[in-house]
Amino acid sequence: MAAPRSFTWSRRIFLTLLTGFVLVPVYVMVSSSLKPLADVTDKFRWLPSGLTVRPYIDIWSTVPLAKYFVNSLIVAGAATVCSVVIAVFAAYAVSRYEFRGKRVFTVTVLSTQMFPGILFLLPLFLIYVNIGNATGIALFGSRGGLILTYLTFSLPFSIWMLIGYFDSVPRDLDEAALVDGCGPLKALFRIVVPAAIPGIVAVAVYAFMTAWGEVLFASVMTNDTTRTLAVGLQGYSTLNDVYWNQIMAASLVVSVPVVAGFLLLQRYLVAGLTAGAVK
């Protein structure tokens, strides 16, 4: 079907403007990361006066970026793995079983989505400190506390999306496996999980991004050794100087893993959303 000119022209104009809007900050990030310091402290220029990779070398010594990177990787990675495993179990229970309190559970889990994060910050801080004092398990300031916090941030959305996804996997499949003598867990891992891989990948991507990008809890609940990238990047501005070229270089470096991962897996995300959240 040939689209009328009004449609193709509207599309061209709209998509061009939108591309510009999306790309300008990306261009600023990339180009400024390759500029000498004078170029970023002076008036903005579209083209650098000279290209340099110096910022990419200096970012590692101005602040201990490598350490922050490892911290973020551990925290986000662990939060993702735990969140996905726990969400798979919970979603399987809701999708396949009738039990008392099911509705209360789903509604409660869903409604935690609406709670402002600021509501938890101080109480959680107090709980972690108290648990630490009572049991000696250091949650406050440790990576463990942050992992625990982050994994619950992505949990409600993950459970919700996986319920939808598991519902779309025909029940006959795992019921047949149960009849054949599989235990419920075996049926889950042999039949339901493989059929729901796109949804599970989508949930994992979401969980990782949530943890990698969180700022509020990271800034209150970390110390020198456990600081994540979200807080670490603030180190490039000192009282006297703001190393904008290094900030842009560091921003790019911390973004590449998530953006690359996201773009590689975005097909799964759309597929997961189609079956899960959007039905």
Next chain:
Amino acid sequence: MTSTALKEPVRENSPGAARELRRRPGRIRRIGLPYLLLLPALLLELLVHLVPMVIGIVMSFKELTQLYIRDWGSAPWSGLGNYKVSVDFDAPVGEALLHSFFVTIGFTLLSVGLCWLIGTAAAVFMQDTFRGRGLLRALFLVPYALPVYAAVITWVFMFQHDNGLVNHVLHDQLHLTGKPSFWLIGDNSFYALLVVSVWKGWPFAFLIVMAGLQNIPKELYEAAALDGAGVWQQIRRITLPSLRPVNQVLVLVLFLWTFNDFNTPYVLFGRSAPEAADLISVHIYQASFVTWNFGTGSAMSVLLLLFLLVVTGVYLLFTSRGRRAADV
């Protein structure tokens, strides 16, 4: 549980008892299994969401200043004192909270509206294939994929007064403004925040609407085309109505995320935002952690939560999807 335990000894002598006993382990496992599967999620939600919420509510009735922070249980009760301070709109604290509330409402409505509009337009325009579509789609998702601090810090650089791109373009190149403006302080900060929020948020709407579009059967369009409907008419009569259930969820999620957003204003402005862009979550953060008034901060959080509960409840009541979601 107790009733079966009490009946057990009596049943022991009955003929079916042996069979009953043999069957029991399996039955228990089947009944217990869903709870066992839910247990980890339940415990975590309890520890990180529900218990803190209860503590937060208790704290809102206490006179909690930094004096008592080590041992918050011993802080004196203040009854409704914190709430009275928060909603006394003639006094400075209440007045600032009310102001922040209206700023947040205005900001959220504008941001959600723009995100939805841009996301939907982009998704609809990219529904059928054309050259470069895959590349463009990947590109459009970049703002969403970028970690918030990396993306927002780039905008901070662009909004700088002396060496930022925005002033360079608006003042030096287009001569639109008399002199370079300040973007991160004063009244302009509202628009700066809005632009960043929309830039970061619209791809999510795009993603969801794209997913929703895949569920519209192609036959609908074919039938409409046979009946002589043009592209614009098809969009108005088929695409948009079919997206209704998707939009109902999308708008609610966008609303809650934007309303509660802390990361964007915090990275953009720091610990205390300018008055024109004083979003409520940063405002409460400041009330609690900068002026050390945790009791008042908690009361404000609880009021915010009540407001969101009411808004969400009313919204769900008026949307069909909400009714379905509540019946899961």
